[in-house]
Amino acid sequence: MRLTTFSYRGETRIGALIIKGGRDCVLDLNRAANLPTDMLQFLQRGEAAIVQASRAVASADDRYLLPLSDLMLLAPVPRPGKIVCVGHNYHGHTGATPPAFPDIFAKFANVVIGPDQPIVVTRASRQVDYEGELAVVIGTRAKYIDEAHALDAVAGYTIFNDVTARDYQKRTSQWTLGKSFDSFGPMGPVLVTPDDIGDASNLDLTLWVNGEQYQHTNTRDLIFSIPFLIAYLSQAMTLEPGDVISTGTPSGTGASRTPPAFLKPGDEVRICIEKIGELANPVVAE
Numbered sequence: 001m002r003l004t005t006f007s008y009r010g011e012t013r014i015g016a017l018i019i020k021g022g023r024d025c026v027l028d029l030n031r032a033a034n035l036p037t038d039m040l041q042f043l044q045r046g047e048a049a050i051v052q053a054s055r056a057v058a059s060a061d062d063r064y065l066l067p068l069s070d071l072m073l074l075a076p077v078p079r080p081g082k083i084v085c086v087g088h089n090y091h092g093h094t095g096a097t098p099p100a101f102p103d104i105f106a107k108f109a110n111v112v113i114g115p116d117q118p119i120v121v122t123r124a125s126r127q128v129d130y131e132g133e134l135a136v137v138i139g140t141r142a143k144y145i146d147e148a149h150a151l152d153a154v155a156g157y158t159i160f161n162d163v164t165a166r167d168y169q170k171r172t173s174q175w176t177l178g179k180s181f182d183s184f185g186p187m188g189p190v191l192v193t194p195d196d197i198g199d200a201s202n203l204d205l206t207l208w209v210n211g212e213q214y215q216h217t218n219t220r221d222l223i224f225s226i227p228f229l230i231a232y233l234s235q236a237m238t239l240e241p242g243d244v245i246s247t248g249t250p251s252g253t254g255a256s257r258t259p260p261a262f263l264k265p266g267d268e269v270r271i272c273i274e275k276i277g278e279l280a281n282p283v284v285a286e
Helices: 029-033 039-044 047-059 147-153 226-234
Strands: 002-008 011-020 023-028 065-067 072-074 083-087 103-107 119-121 132-138 154-161 185-192 204-209 212-218 244-246 268-273 277-285
Touching: 002 023, 002 039, 011 029, 011 047, 011 065, 023 029, 029 047, 039 047, 072 185, 132 204, 132 226, 132 268, 147 154, 147 226, 154 268, 154 277, 185 277, 226 244
Parallel strands: 083 244, 119 277
Antiparallel strands: 002 011, 002 072, 002 185, 011 023, 023 065, 083 103, 132 154, 132 244, 154 185, 204 212, 204 268, 268 277
16 A cells, blocks of 8 residues: 555645546545554554554445645655664665664654655755655554564655755764754655565665766665664664654765755755655745
8 A cells, every 4th residue: 555644625635646537546544444543553553453454455336536736746755753764774875884783863753754745954054865765654563572573563665865964963072953953854755565566675876966866876785774674773762653763765866966966945856766756845045
């Protein structure tokens, strides 16, 4: 399934993106299956809610279908409990010697925006950069989970842009502040369940700025795999439904270009990940 959080006539709800009669539509899962209108509450219901939603999608009653053009897609998980990010996790983006352990840092829920919502270039920074990433959304409470069973905790996958103020990031050894400006976490357009993804360790990822390709990779080049990351993190923290793990960005960031190419008002960033779709965001001045 391709799960969404959307806004329609002033209300925020959750749905499933489907094609019916040649049209892109969203099935309102609250009306169609009496499921919650909030993604976190939906995920907290676990496998039973996924099964209920799947049955509603299979029957797709026209009364509960909304044309995609009539609504606005939001970030699939608008207020995650945790946003855990991984640095230096692609071969080719880490130097000659891969790190021995994942480089873990956090972002906060204030960063999250959805498709087509603007990345705001803060007046505090002159070095706002993009980072296209595959994000994993947790669906089951997990503590001390082993790597062999780690994917059982996954609700689905989405696209995440780990936007970063490089000048703030470099001020100290801790990256958090440079990662946590408002709007610095575009996410979406949908949350795709594992049955529709298949092997998440073999997905093409491409990022463009103003139509020019700046990043391109495949998730098979991850240094630390998704099961490893989930198991590793669960040794330290309890992972909860709706938590987001963003798995890292490949080479090609603006800071690494010659000369550096930071985001500026008027730009557009597009990220495409195979089997998920495309996340596009304009860039505006504060």
